[in-house]
Structures are given as structure tokens and as C-alpha cells.
Amino acid sequence: MDDPADHLKSIADLARLAGVSVSTVSRALTGKGALNKGTRARIQALADQHGFRMNVAAQNLRLGRTGAIAVLLPMGPERGRQLADPFFVTMLGCLADALTDRGYDLLLSRVVPQGDDWLGSFIRAGRADGIIVVGQSTQSAALDRAAAHYRPMVVWGAGSADNMHVTVGTDNVAGGVLAAHHLIARGRRRLAYFGAVSVPEFAARHQGFLDGLPDDLRDEVDLVPTAMTPDQSFRAAADYFAAGHRPDGVFAASDVVAMSIMAAAAEQGLRVPQDMAVVGFDDILLARFAHPPLTTIRQDIEAGARALVDLLVRRIEGQNAGTVQIAPELVVRESS
Amino acid sequence: MDDPADHLKSIADLARLAGVSVSTVSRALTGKGALNKGTRARIQALADQHGFRMNVAAQNLRLGRTGAIAVLLPMGPERGRQLADPFFVTMLGCLADALTDRGYDLLLSRVVPQGDDWLGSFIRAGRADGIIVVGQSTQSAALDRAAAHYRPMVVWGAGSADNMHVTVGTDNVAGGVLAAHHLIARGRRRLAYFGAVSVPEFAARHQGFLDGLPDDLRDEVDLVPTAMTPDQSFRAAADYFAAGHRPDGVFAASDVVAMSIMAAAAEQGLRVPQDMAVVGFDDILLARFAHPPLTTIRQDIEAGARALVDLLVRRIEGQNAGTVQIAPELVVRESS
DNA sequence: CTGTTAGCGCGTTCAA
């Protein structure tokens, strides 16, 4: 069974051993095509007796497919730590599971979006049967251009009516509304939003937040723009508090940002939630164990990953399936 | 340039268009083999004028390789959230970068270690030119069995002299010693260790911790065994404190565990670091922004990833390179 | 039910 000497490296070797033709072996091992029960069993027995596995690459070449789905992570200029973002990482794990269940391999590729045709070039290399793009959607022009000629591609992010490409994403506007209603219900009136605004999904969270407020408060909300990394959001929050701002309710565009804000607040002696309520977005693994445990808008990552894969598979099969939105959910803990 | 009609799908199409043979196109595009400067330039121009890219799968089949490295994540029984662990995830990102730099694709595969030959079976499928195994090393028997016949495989984890397989990993014992010395220097005497002990790398951290203590304290250390997830470690810590234990210094086998402990401590009104100093392991992204900012033993994940890839590539090339250890580093913040 | 044959898209001898 694991004698290294008897190394069968192709179905031809196995065919010779079994005294049959290669196509018979092929039929026996794939289970496709008509074949005598007996010979099929005999060949299968022989195969795993010798630990033989067919060469997937050759099989795929012949079938005109690759058996793999590429997950593309377009990287921003701040190359490096991006994949450390707990949200993306969890998404990746769920995608791996969903794709495995469908019989696909997951080809992970971090790409630097540059040149006019980085995506088209990747597509034409034919390394994958389909593409899932995960990242902050600042590349929608490139995505649209590719989507015009290439169908098996789905994108995680903020869908927009005028996108050519299909997306799956949390309803960020609805999430912002949830946060607004919650803070209002907690009696908070001096409000602030922390997060990126140039990236569509975060802009939508901000917009939803404003939408959810009563008219008289909407113009009073502080907008504190910041990159979504722990360092930068910590700095933004520290500066903001140092400048004397004292909001009593804060909505952060992600849990990482929320936790950084709480760290900065603690340094200033601000108590959460007494002096200031904090609401995050994502519900990452550590949110429950933040100090204090973080109230947040939960994204159902697992459902998102499944939806991405379902949609992609349907498009690979030629169906014309379209954009999906996933409802966010308020999770109340002790930070608010 | 992106006219969809002119879709060249093989070098044969391009050859016809250029009025040359397929082998000439092959030579022009790969840059290998002798060829007239002029025709090479002409064919290359024609290729990217039509956005033509060679089929990587066919190229690899012919070259007898796949161009991909598989990253295997053996999953424990607690299927699911494992990949959410910030450490693994960061490692994955760094591996993606390191492999991309070497021209390899990254094939991500979560495997359920079951049956006697899950690894051998994966290997013989020929989906990758090499394998990197990342995970808690409870599978060393299976790894050794595979390593006996299969050379291009490297493992992240705790190397041991009697392993057949080669590993790259942080020196966990040295990390434990660092933690011990630090807590002692802070005047702590009632000590506890939180973490798994059945998994070699965590057992080594525990062992190092004990090694680093003066003889009279070694036997006094509380060992609090717990799985490494936030939920389970939180529960373990809550129970431990509820039982009346009051250590003044704690070493946690990971930052996630450390943060859970601090959350549980806060619920009991224990102050960190005044009542109890806490030292973690890993230095994940959020460690700086924990409350209070977490003192920890830093693993250099980027160096680890680079070492894994270097080692693997060397073994693919036939060299007999062996196990590498990476030195951990104490990062002092406010939790101790 | 099984074997023969012809490719999938590319690299690489061997001749010309």
C-alpha cells in the first residue's frame, strides 16, 4: 500500500498492470461510462492497493477546466498587513469550506491593482474556472470592465445599481440605520462616526447612520475619517479626544476601529459606556471579549461566503444570477 | 485590445495569425530557445495587442509541474471557526506574499485528518508541487509517514529531533522562558499558565515557562488547561477566578487566550496589571489595543513564512535543507 | 462491455 517501489504514475501503468486499456481504467476510476461491475471493482481495488490517484491537472486539461476558483484580494497601497484584518480572514476560511463542499480548490491570490488590465490579464491566464473578488471596493471600474466580457466572477462588497459586475454583500445602509436607532434608544445625542468614507461600503454605513437619525441630529454628527487599520484609527481617535471632543455615542465602521477607539478613550479616562457608548461593525471573534464587550452590527460571514459560492457556481453553469444582499443584525453587549 | 470577438484561445490561433508555427510562438512567448529578435518582438506585440495569455495549466502539464504550492490546514474536530484564529490568518497572508514572489500560486486546502492516509492521498493527487502544513501539530505521525516518501513538504510548528518531517517554528521553549523571567522581574510569585498542553507547541511554551522560574516557584504554578478559542478560554478563566484563585502573574499560551483572561478578570473586579500581570503569546494585531495593551511574546510571522517558503523551494530543488527555529521576542506593554 | 483513436494546449527534440 505504501511500498515506494511500485510507483504507478499514470493510468497507463495501472492499465498495464491490470491487463486492460487506459480508457477502461479511466471509466473505472471516474465512475462514468458503462463498465462491467467486476472489472470496475477489480481495477478500483488495484488502484487503492497501490495508492494510485489520477493526475488532477491532466484530467482538468482534458475537461477544459481547472477545478479551481481564484479568490483575489486586491491590495491597497498599504501592502502587507491587510490580510491580517479579522474580517477578511474569516471570510477566507468560510470560502474555503464552501468551495471544498462544491469540489473546487481555492487559489488564493493577492494582487496589486495596477496597469489598465490587471484583472483581464489574470482572467486570460486561465488559472481558474471562476473568480471571487474580496476587498474594499475601490476597483469597481476595473471590475466592470472585466465583467463585460467575463461572466464567472462575483464580488464581495457594496453592490450598486450601475455596477456591471454582480456582488454579494451586507446591506451596509441598513446596518448604519440599526446603529443609529440603537444609540438614539440609549438616549445618546452627541454622535460621531469613525471610518473610511472614500470606500463605498463604509460610505454606505455612514449614510445609513445619518438616515437613521432624527432630522435635528443629522447635521450635528461628527465625521471622523480614518483608515481602517488599528494604528491609524487609534491615532485618529486619540487626536479627536485630545482636541476636546466628547461625543456620548460613537459608531465605528468596523470592530477593529471600535476597539481602537475604546483603547484611545481609556487613555483619556473616558468610561465606556457611561460617558460614551460605542457600536462597532462586523462582530469579529474578539468583539465579545473586548473591554467592555462590544455592541456591534453583525455581518453573517458564513452566509455571505455561501452566497458568493452559490452565485458563482450558478454563473459558471450559465445561469444569469444576480446580486444578493445580506441583512445585518444588531448584537447588544456592554459597550452601549 | 479588449475586443471580445478576436478571442485567441491557444498559441495555435496566434501562430495562424502571425503566419508562423506554434513552436515559434512558444519560443517567442517563453523567451526560451533561439529566435530571431524581429519575429520574437513581432509575436510579442501581437500577443499583447490581442491580450493573449498562454494557458498555464497546459504549460504546467507539459512541464510536469503544477506551479502551485498547497497550504494545508488540518482541522481539529471543532470544525469551522479555526481559520478565524488571527495568528493562522496572518501567516496565510505572509505565505501568499512569499509564494507569489517565488512565482507560485497558493492552493488553500482545509483538510479533515481522517483515515490512515489522508496526507498521502492528497500528495498523490498531484495538485501541487509542494506542501506547507500549518496547524497545531497533533498529526506528527501522519506527517512522518508522508515525509518518508515525499520530500517537498514543510511544516509549521514545534520541531522535534525524532520527527522525520522538517519544520519551521518559533522556539516555544525560549518564549516560555522569556515570559517567566519577565513576570519574576515584575515581582510576581503566584503564577498560572493558561493553555492547551496536549498540543506540542503549547506544551513547549508551558515547559519553557517552568524552566525559566526559580526552583522554589516551579511546583507552585497553576496549570489551567484550556482549548485556545476565545469562548473556551474565557470560560476556563471565569471558572478559575470564581473558584477563588488569585494569581498575581499569568502566562497565556496565545494572545487570544490572554485577552479572554483579561475579560474574565475584569468581570471579577481584578485589575490588570496591579492585581494580576498578564503575558500573552503571538503579538497579534489587536494586542496593542487590548485593555490594557498586552505584554506578549512576539512571533515573527513574516520571517516564519519566508523561512517556510525558502526551505520548501530548496527541497523542491533537491537540496536537503532542514528544520529552522525562529527566536521569539518579549514586547512589554501595560498588562504587566 | 471494452479497445482504438484523436485530441485538450503547450515544450522540445530533430531536421531542414
Added chain:
DNA sequence: TTGAACGCGCTAACAG
């Protein structure tokens, strides 16, 4: 310097 022919390991149409 270029082209023709063969094969990487496999599947599928067509015979028998």
C-alpha cells in the same frame, strides 16, 4: 532561425 512531429496524463467518440 524555423517547422514538423511527438508526448505530458487524461477523456470521449467511435468501433467492434
